[in-house]
Amino acid sequence: MGRMSSPFPSSAAVSATAATIAAAVASFLAGMDVLIVNVALPTIAADLGGDMAVQQWVVDGYTLLFAVLLLLAGSLADRFGAKRVFLIGAALFGLVSLFCSFAWSMAALVAGRCVLGVASALILPASMSLINEANPDPRRRAWALALWGAGGASASAVGPLLGGLLTPIHWSLVFAINVPFCLFLLALAPRIAPSPRRPIRFDGLGQTLALAGLSALVAGIIEVGAIGLTVPATLVLLGVGVLALALFVLSQAKVAAPMMPLDLFRIRGMQVALQIGFIMIFNWYGMVFICTMFLQNERHMGAFAAGLVFVPSAFVTIIGNLIGGRIITARGSRFSITLGLAIMIAGFLFEFLTPAPIPVWVVATGLSVVGFGAAITTPAAAGVVLRSVDPAQAGIASAMFNTFRQVGGAIGVAVFGVIATFLPSLTLALRSVFLASALLLVYVLAFELLRWRER
Incomplete structure (x- = not known):
């Protein structure tokens, strides 16, 4: 008689599922913590003090350390194993989130946000490496990356929503909410297979x-x-x-x-993916920062009401990531990137071309369209990164991709914050953000089409 197959999943399948879930949750956590604080900033500033520049540092203290240390963290993941670095980052994230929730001054909060950036730098490139290790089959990896992208992209929309829900209770909850996620990641650890180690110099x-x-x-x-x-x-x-x-x-x-091998910049796929990552997050973080200021300071909406504006984009982004996985599988990454960028451009132009005063429903609709396009584009770009390099360089290539994304976010908040300072109204600042974002994405789309056509 032939051997009967076990009704239970194999240990490899269980490990792959656990690694993929952990990576998606980590991507959500790292992305959410960038933007959940935006809606709470006016309340935090009223409690702890601080002008526009200090509020920018609450956001950029996180994104800056996150961005700068991603490359080092990618090397650490290669040298000591992605799983070990991932779990250290998750534990640190939970502890520092508790510290931020008890911050007694803006200086203490900014310091805590900087250390949170360090923790995020540890978990994000390691999460992509875990997906790469656990899903050797290209089709399974495409779906895993779609879930990873869904985590990060949906967090960008869910973050402001959660901020709006939690801030009226107390602003400290926008940091304390991280702790259950971190405990969940640590609970998954026994089910994730050990990661290989590679001799990497610093x-x-x-x-x-x-x-x-x-x-x-x-x-x-x-x-x-x-x-x-x-x-x-x-x-x-x-x-x-x-x-x-x-x-x-x-x-x-x-x-x-x-730490950033220059030869990787010669690879066409890396050139396209790095520019996409930088400009997409530059636009998105800057836009959400200005949107939350516009809704609360110019439209005089409360934190909860401002958070509700992001609800449609949260659902649309999740749907976009799930659809994006199917599009990647059916049509490939190039088609997905082109489609996603075109949708994002349309969303920004829709918002820009709407006559002033900008209605709240236009802001919500534009966020949803842009989020949908980003949800299709992000996992496709991540897949291009992993396919463009040797598996031994997956960790450092993933770190480069995420470094460019987070550097773009830090600079986006800084640049658009400066625009808001100098322009006479937040309405004008928001319209300027929409136009600048559309033009930058038109450039990226043109570069992507021309660069790949040369092959």
């Missing part, structure tokens, strides 16, 4: 220059809005930032083990 010089350069650049952009462009302190910050980043690029061509 690039201390590159890490130092990247941290100094990006910190100074973002600080300089924020200070343009706070104290002006011609003030010596602002010029020094911007100058140090540009110089340190230039030295960082030069160092990557010289050191034996670069």
Whole structure:
């Protein structure tokens, strides 16, 4: 008689499912914590104090450290194993979230947000590596990446909604809500297979220059809005930032083990994916930051009502990610990226072309259209990254992709915050954000079509 198949899933299938769920939840957590605080900022500022520049640092303290340390975290995931680094990051995230919920001053809160950025940097590239390790089959990996993308993309919409729901109770809950997610990730640990380790050397010089350069650049952009462009302190910050980043690029061509291997930039798929990641999140984070300010400060909506504006985009984004997985499987990543970018452009133009005063329903509809396009684009771009490089470089390539995304987010909040400071109204600032975002995406779409046509 032939052997009967077991009615229970194999250990490999259980591990793959657990790794995929953990990665999707981590992607949701990292994305949610960027934007959940936006709706709570006016309430936090009323309680702890702080002007526009300080409020920008509550957001950018997280995104900046998140962005700068992603490359180092990608190397750590390769060297010590993605699972180990992932779990350390999840534990740190939970502990620091508790600290932020008890913050007694804006300085303490900004410090906590910076450490949260460190924790996110540990879990995000490791989550992509877990998916890559657990799903060797391309079709299964496409679906796993769609779920991973659904986590991050839906968090961008759910974050402001949760912020609106929790802030009226107390603003500390926007940080405490992270703890159950972190406990869930730690509970999944026994079911996830151990990760391989690879001998990776660290690039201390590159890490130092990247941290100094990006910190100074973002600080300089924020200070343009706070104290002006011609003030010596602002010029020094911007100058140090540009110089340190230039030295960082030069160092990557010289050191034996670069944290950002320049040869990866020669790969067409990486060129397309990195630009998509940077500009998409630059637009989205900047838009959500200005939208929440517009809704509460100019439309005089409460935190709960402002959070409800993001409800439609939350549902649409989740649906978009699920549909996006099918589109990737049926038509491929190139088609998905092209379609997603076109939808996002349409959403931004719809909002820009609506005559002032901008109705709240237009903001909600535009967010939904843009979120739907982003949900289709993000997992496709992530898949391009993983397919473009050798499996041994999956960790560092994933870290580069997410670094460009988070750097784009930090700079987007800084740049659009400066725009809001100098323009006479938040309505005009919001319209400027819509137009600038549409034009940037038109550039990315043109670059993507031309670059891949050359092959």
